[in-house]
Amino acid sequence: MPSKRRKFSAFAKILLVLTLVCGLFVGGAYYVLTTFEPLDTREAPEPGCRLNLSNGRFDMEFEQARNAATVGGVAFSRDLPQHAVTISYATVWQESRFYNIEYGDRDSLGLFQQRPSQDWGEPEEIMDPVHSSRAFYDELVEVHDWETIPVYEAAQRVQRSADGFAYDQHEALSERMAVTLGGDHGGMATCWFDEETVEALQTGEADIAGAQEQMARVFGTDPAELPLDQDPATGDLGWAMAMWAVVHAEEYGLSSVTYDDMRWRASDGLDEAAAWTEVEDDTGGRVVLR
Secondary structure: OHHHHHHHHHHHHHHHHHHHHHHHHHHHHHHHHHHOOOOOOOOOOOOEEEEEEOOEEEEEOHHHHHHHHHHHHHHHHOOOOHHHHHHHHHHHHHHOOOOOOOOOOOOOEOOOOEOHHHOOOOHHHHOOHHHHHHHHHHHHOOOOOOOOOOHHHHHHHHHOOOOHHHHHHHHHHHHHHHHHHOOOOOOOEEEEOOHHHHHHHHHOOOOHHHHHHHHHHHHOOOHHHOOOOOOOOOOOHHHHHHHHHHHOHHHHOOOEEEEOOEEEEOOOOHHHOOOOEEOOOOOOOOEEEO
16 A cells, blocks of 8 residues: 555656646647747838739839839829820830830830930930820820820820830720729729838928928929819819829838828738728818828
């Protein structure tokens, strides 16, 4: 009997030690879980911009989005309908894919591949998206029945390219982009950046005056004049300006853009952080840059 009690006592001691060790592990794990933030292993999306089109999201590189917003913005300065923007977008998709390129067939240059030798302007003028867009629209409105003939035909009459029917393949996308960047449906364009750029935008000094000056040049209206009594035929001017500011945020050091009761903030794009969010303050129809 004494030997059995000793054996039972040894077993009890081992069981007690194991219980204490397990308790320490559990307690330690609980302390770690409740004390330290979990590591975020998710990867931020590749920096870029996104348009929310009627048929889904469409990603663009920064340069493409900036040029698209500018080409569409110049149409506001001419009080042109969105159909004019559709024609211009179809043209630019075919000619340069919204990259302001310094080369092309013979002496063709820029977004629309306009030629200095055909009186589109000097090379430095053609390389200016505002000038080249104005020149395109000036020619477009001189085309007879441009508002009713097929998009590719209107583009071809302006461009006089080798294969005018090629513009047709871009019509559907261009029409959706014209609606989105025209601002009729609100903040449907956004951009996001890498961590270094986000920090620079949040801590740096924004060139608000420079952004506003360029907006006035693009849209033909000083943003300080908003709200207007009536929007141009192109769309909602305030929203078009707000989205233009977003896609140009890195260029002008903007960390936020607010219009009406919606705000965009510079972010890395994780967890839909790049989305426009509602705020309590209403800007009263002005575009507020920070």
